[in-house]
Amino acid sequence: MQRVFSGIQPSGIPTLGNYLGAIRNWVTLQDNHECLWCVVDLHAITAWQDPAALRRQSLEMAATLLACGVDPVNHILFLQSGVRAHAQLAWIFNCVARLGWLNRMTQFKDKAGKDRENASAGLYVYPNLMAADIHAYHATRVPVGDDQRQHLELANDIAQKFNHDYGVDFFPNIEPVILGPAARVMSLRDGTKKMSKSDPSDQSRINLNDDADTIALKIRRAKTDPLPLPSEVDGLADRPEARNLVGIYAALTDTDHASVLRAHGGQGFGPFKNALADLLVQKLAPISAETNRLLGDENALIAILQSGAERAAAIADPIVSEAERLVGFVGLRRG
Ligand code: AMP
Numbered sequence: 001m002q003r004v005f006s007g008i009q010p011s012g013i014p015t016l017g018n019y020l021g022a023i024r025n026w027v028t029l030q031d032n033h034e035c036l037w038c039v040v041d042l043h044a045i046t047a048w049q050d051p052a053a054l055r056r057q058s059l060e061m062a063a064t065l066l067a068c069g070v071d072p073v074n075h076i077l078f079l080q081s082g083v084r085a086h087a088q089l090a091w092i093f094n095c096v097a098r099l100g101w102l103n104r105m106t107q108f109k110d111k112a113g114k115d116r117e118n119a120s121a122g123l124y125v126y127p128n129l130m131a132a133d134i135h136a137y138h139a140t141r142v143p144v145g146d147d148q149r150q151h152l153e154l155a156n157d158i159a160q161k162f163n164h165d166y167g168v169d170f171f172p173n174i175e176p177v178i179l180g181p182a183a184r185v186m187s188l189r190d191g192t193k194k195m196s197k198s199d200p201s202d203q204s205r206i207n208l209n210d211d212a213d214t215i216a217l218k219i220r221r222a223k224t225d226p227l228p229l230p231s232e233v234d235g236l237a238d239r240p241e242a243r244n245l246v247g248i249y250a251a252l253t254d255t256d257h258a259s260v261l262r263a264h265g266g267q268g269f270g271p272f273k274n275a276l277a278d279l280l281v282q283k284l285a286p287i288s289a290e291t292n293r294l295l296g297d298e299n300a301l302i303a304i305l306q307s308g309a310e311r312a313a314a315i316a317d318p319i320v321s322e323a324e325r326l327v328g329f330v331g332l333r334r335g
């Protein structure tokens with residue numbers, strides 16, 4: 001069975017974009033893969049995180065994943081900081097990856113923005129840590145949103161250079177798994193920008209813990225254009241906001257843009273937005289109720305993550321020790 005790894009940052013409340021672009025696909029992959037699901041708190045601190053908020057959001061993210069159907073018994077759910085192998089392998093990868101490769105990463109450019117001099121060094125080597133996350137388990141399939149494709153290419157470049165430099169065939173090639181009509185859910189305020197949990201405007205996104213009224217209000221206020229919905233997919237060209245809402249509807253009903261337009265084409269946005277809000281409430285209310293139930297017993301939640309970290313370490317530690325041996329480290333026993 002192929003091994004799957006994916007990660008999600010606890011840098012805010014998970015959004016509809018995380019759900020449709022990532023989490024929902026994770027649950028499907030559990031049927032026929034061995035899966036590791038990781039809340040990547042080491043990645044989160046590449047940008048400033050208030051410590052109390054980081055702790056809370058890490059637990060909230062874990063609870064949300066469980067509420068969405070992540071299975072912590074037949075698969076593994078854990079926090080990245082709970083398994084030391086990630087940081088150990090990332091250091092080796094910092095010495096394998098080339099500056100030229102990192103300089104091409106568009107996410108660094110986006111996140112560092114104009115004030116590049118003031119970005120953390122961690123943000124710059126973020127893709128190396130991500131490569132370590134995956135390669136520490138010899139995982140070969142990685143479900144991500146479209147925006148992470150470039151990072152996975154870098155992870156493959158790192159594996160190839162490691163294998164080449166040390167004359168081994170140790171790290172396997174990894175394959176991105178990018179699924180579904182909503183692989184990229186866009187902001188409700190700007191159809192050309194990704195919906196993000198770190199966007200300063202809460203109106204730009206649906207949070208998985210928004211209540212019914214908030215969801216309805218955000219959808220009603222979502223940016224659109226004055227034309228009615230087209231009846232053909234071609235009619236969505238140059239209408240990013242319309243395309244986004246139709247894509248969300250399609251993803252939530254497991255269809256595609258064309259069949260949503262067959263049912264709703266010709267309608268104004270008013271009725272379509274009402275239908276979309278109802279659908280969102282129907283899909284998200286059970287998730288937020290279950291998340292709150294899980295957060296009500298913090299000790300039980302931490303016990304799930306503790307067990308996950310121990311099982312993850314049992315896979316990663318021997319792989320990373322072997323990588324260290326290949327590099328030439330003597331390999332002292334660790335206390
Ligand atoms: P992040 O929120 O950046 O930690 O991303 C966690 C996962 O959710 C990654 O696989 C992302 O590609 C995915 N993701 C985040 N935002 C979106 C979005 N707006 N649309 C689709 N996928 C997303």
Ligand code: TRP
Pocket residue numbers: 005006007008009040043129130133134142143144148151
């Ligand atoms: N960088 C990913 C994101 O922001 C999160 C992530 C960290 C990840 N490590 C990973 C995703 C390993 C897949 C595999 O979305």
